Amino acid sequence: MNLQAIYLAQHTIAPLARRTPLIRSVGLGVYLKLETLQPTGAFKVRGAANKILSLSEQARAAGVITVSTGNHGRAVAYVAHQLGIPATICISELVPHNKVEALQALNAEVVIHGKSQDEAGIRATEIQQERDLHLIHPFDDPHIIAGQGTIGLELLQDLPQIDTVLVPLSGGGLISGIAFALKTANPNIRVIGISMERGPAMYHSLQAGKPVEVEEQPSLADSLGGGIGLDNRFTFALVKKYVDEVVLLTEEEIADGMLYTMREEHLIVEGAGAIGVAAILHHKIQNLGEQVALIISGGNADVGRLMDMGVKHGS
Numbered sequence: 001m002n003l004q005a006i007y008l009a010q011h012t013i014a015p016l017a018r019r020t021p022l023i024r025s026v027g028l029g030v031y032l033k034l035e036t037l038q039p040t041g042a043f044k045v046r047g048a049a050n051k052i053l054s055l056s057e058q059a060r061a062a063g064v065i066t067v068s069t070g071n072h073g074r075a076v077a078y079v080a081h082q083l084g085i086p087a088t089i090c091i092s093e094l095v096p097h098n099k100v101e102a103l104q105a106l107n108a109e110v111v112i113h114g115k116s117q118d119e120a121g122i123r124a125t126e127i128q129q130e131r132d133l134h135l136i137h138p139f140d141d142p143h144i145i146a147g148q149g150t151i152g153l154e155l156l157q158d159l160p161q162i163d164t165v166l167v168p169l170s171g172g173g174l175i176s177g178i179a180f181a182l183k184t185a186n187p188n189i190r191v192i193g194i195s196m197e198r199g200p201a202m203y204h205s206l207q208a209g210k211p212v213e214v215e216e217q218p219s220l221a222d223s224l225g226g227g228i229g230l231d232n233r234f235t236f237a238l239v240k241k242y243v244d245e246v247v248l249l250t251e252e253e254i255a256d257g258m259l260y261t262m263r264e265e266h267l268i269v270e271g272a273g274a275i276g277v278a279a280i281l282h283h284k285i286q287n288l289g290e291q292v293a294l295i296i297s298g299g300n301a302d303v304g305r306l307m308d309m310g311v312k313h314g315s
């Protein structure tokens with residue numbers, strides 16, 4: 001990874017991904033980076049655009065395929081649709097229905113297979129070989145990481161005094177790109193990854209000192225599900241080098257973060273998108289800095305599920 005790749009990505013993705021606003025939270029004393037405002041409702045369009053636009057004309061014409069918990073698939077489908085190329089998206093049975101519908105609305109071919117992202121991934125590799133498609137990895141690819149890293153450049157422009165950033169963490173493409181950009185500018189900026197207690201693959205891999213498998217479990221933060229790949233090439237090493245700590249949250253804490261963000265900040269967020277807010281609300285970070293940014297990574301919430309949560313919380 002190098003900084004120039006991230007600047008190049010910023011230029012490349014401009015026609016397809018938005019430069020999102022950084023707003024001051026109403027009540028938390030931190031800043032919120034609104035990736036919910038991306039055309040696909042999540043930051044992943046940055047990486048997908050940078051990757052797909054790096055392919056040759058020939059590779060693009062053949063089409064792209066990916067395995068996804070939803071938002072990466074949506075980003076790939078969106079970019080492919082905009083560029084007029086075919087997209088196939090493989091997802092597991094755990095991906096919520098609203099995300100399946102969104103993929104179909106973008107003319108993508110949706111293949112539902114298996115009970116985990118890993119099982120869906122095996123199917124994706126088979127189809128990729130049968131049809132000679134280009135596989136777009138959700139996180140472990142330098143173009144994807146550089147695309148997500150453009151968020152880091154925007155943070156430095158909008159909040160040059162930034163001292164802490166809280167980033168939702170799954171496969172680590174998002175946090176690797178952001179951490180690389182911020183730490184290159186100033187190694188003292190603190191980069192904190194947030195995952196859910198239910199199957200945090202990167203957390204366990206860091207503890208073990210190598211990529212390990214974790215059992216995928218249903219979570220409100222469904223976008224954070226899935227492993228980092230036993231053959232991880234880029235994100236594990238980048239996270240190990242540039243991320244200061246990883247914090248884990250319970251389902252109750254994530255639910256609180258979602259409800260708070262909707263009620264007090266007037267933003268619709270999914271579980272993964274609210275995880276930074278949840279960490280602040282539950283005082284999970286010791287010695288929080290003065291100029292703190294949270295990445296509100298996505299807003300593709302399952303509205304039916306949210307209603308149930310609202311009823312349960314009694315207001």
Ligand SMILES: *Cc1c(COP(=O)(O)O)cnc(C)c1O
Binds near residue numbers: 043071072270297
């Ligand atoms: C994919 C995703 C993440 C995690 O990104 P990684 O690069 O896999 O760490 C966080 N939030 C949302 C909304 C996502 O879709």
